[in-house]
Amino acid sequence: MTRETAVPLHEMISGAKEEILTEWIKNQLSDKSRSKGVPEASLRNSSSEFIRLFEEAITKGNVDDIEKPEWEEMRHMLAELSATRASQGSTPSDTAKFIFSLKEPLFARLTPEKGQGNTEASAAVWQLSLLLDKLGLYTAETFQRTREAIIRRQQKEMLEMSTPVIKVWDGVVAVPLIGTLDSARTQIVMETLLQKIVDTGSRIAILDITGVPTVDTQTAQHLMKTVSATRLMGAECIISGIRPQIAQTIVHLGIDINDIVTKATMADAIKEALARGGWSFERHLESV
Amino acid sequence: MAVKSQEERSIANEDDILDVRNSVKRVTALLNFSLVNQTKIISAASELARNTLEHGKGGKSIIQLVTEPERIGIRLIFEDTGPGIPDLARALEDGYSTGRGMGLGLGGAKRLMDDFDIESKENEGTRVTVTKWTEKN
Numbered sequence A: 001m002t003r004e005t006a007v008p009l010h011e012m013i014s015g016a017k018e019e020i021l022t023e024w025i026k027n028q029l030s031d032k033s034r035s036k037g038v039p040e041a042s043l044r045n046s047s048s049e050f051i052r053l054f055e056e057a058i059t060k061g062n063v064d065d066i067e068k069p070e071w072e073e074m075r076h077m078l079a080e081l082s083a084t085r086a087s088q089g090s091t092p093s094d095t096a097k098f099i100f101s102l103k104e105p106l107f108a109r110l111t112p113e114k115g116q117g118n119t120e121a122s123a124a125v126w127q128l129s130l131l132l133d134k135l136g137l138y139t140a141e142t143f144q145r146t147r148e149a150i151i152r153r154q155q156k157e158m159l160e161m162s163t164p165v166i167k168v169w170d171g172v173v174a175v176p177l178i179g180t181l182d183s184a185r186t187q188i189v190m191e192t193l194l195q196k197i198v199d200t201g202s203r204i205a206i207l208d209i210t211g212v213p214t215v216d217t218q219t220a221q222h223l224m225k226t227v228s229a230t231r232l233m234g235a236e237c238i239i240s241g242i243r244p245q246i247a248q249t250i251v252h253l254g255i256d257i258n259d260i261v262t263k264a265t266m267a268d269a270i271k272e273a274l275a276r277g278g279w280s281f282e283r284h285l286e287s288v
Numbered sequence B: 001m002a003v004k005s006q007e008e009r010s011i012a013n014e015d016d017i018l019d020v021r022n023s024v025k026r027v028t029a030l031l032n033f034s035l036v037n038q039t040k041i042i043s044a045a046s047e048l049a050r051n052t053l054e055h056g057k058g059g060k061s062i063i064q065l066v067t068e069p070e071r072i073g074i075r076l077i078f079e080d081t082g083p084g085i086p087d088l089a090r091a092l093e094d095g096y097s098t099g100r101g102m103g104l105g106l107g108g109a110k111r112l113m114d115d116f117d118i119e120s121k122e123n124e125g126t127r128v129t130v131t132k133w134t135e136k137n
Helices: A002-015 A018-030 A040-059 A069-088 A093-100 A103-114 A121-159 A183-200 A217-230 A245-251 A267-274 B014-029 B036-054 B088-092 B105-112
Strands: A164-170 A172-178 A202-209 A236-240 B001-011 B059-066 B071-080 B116-119 B125-135
Touching: A002 A018, A002 A040, A002 A103, A018 A040, A018 A103, A040 A069, A040 A093, A069 A093, A069 A103, A069 A121, A093 A121, A093 A245, A103 A121, A121 A183, A164 A267, A164 B071, A172 A267, A183 A202, A183 A217, A202 A217, A202 A267, A217 A236, A217 B036, A236 A267, A245 B036, A245 B105, B001 B014, B001 B036, B001 B071, B014 B036, B014 B071, B036 B059, B036 B071, B036 B105, B036 B125, B088 B105, B088 B116, B105 B116, B105 B125
Parallel strands: A172 A202, A202 A236
Antiparallel strands: A164 A172, B001 B059, B059 B071, B071 B125, B116 B125
């Protein structure tokens, strides 16, 4: 049955291609909920490209399975379309609607030609409807995959961005920690910190937790692991940026940090680190 | 004690703990808790939410705004349907943990909050209720 109706299907479309295209574009442009991010020119381009590929693919006879090679070019085009639209900020339903909106002009062409109540016509409508649904879903899926890829990339970037290790003086490195300290973050901090200690031959590492909003037992545990690892490398760790409320919470939680050197501010920690390295400073008031 | 408003959050992964923490933070700020108390409540919520996730295999938290004639407070309920705690007294001891943690969460949360209540049935689940009060203003 598939192949029998497929032949008139593609003939119908090739005959009225221009007509369908014009109406389709008109419908899309008049849709009030259409996202403003997609320029009219690109909408026209992708619409005519879609119709061209659509006609090509159904001419080859397969209207059931869009995973088949006849549809490869179409899948490729849709993947590209949803990727561009995702980066333009369209919603997934917007992108799927692009395809679903073809139904109206297409079916309008089918019915008068074959007459109302014609079983062949309704079979064709049903088949085309299923086909367009599949294509629409494919677009939405691709759209989501593109979005997810963007999110994953940003997450990775954020992770790397948020853990810089800074050399503040000869033999002193500092890590300003910002955000929640979970296992993944701790792992990255530890890796970059230990590497930097080796690279710079530092003896003192300052971990600043001013930007860590909550210090609970898990955060404390992560911090202590980092301190232990630093010690194994032969360096000393100073934890700075302990706010008064954090200090009280740590005490109430019962976390024992007696063997860790802590300072209220990064400046105090740097001063301590320099003093340990034998540095001393004088302030010459006359030059101020 | 009257419950003025409440919100419920499921705890199924690490990110949910962050959400619980943010909701608690919002409510504590609304109630004008001091910065120290805000931090204490958020930390307690963080500990208990992590217990729900790691020991209770997930569950839910209910954040309530409660009032009494003289005072107003935040009540946090953490419920799970996990294995339960066989020895409650032991679980509240500092340094005792069945997991990889420090074993301070439950006892710590008790010290950080004003009221603390825990019910647990083996193979049925655990329910922890904590409250912190502040003067009405």
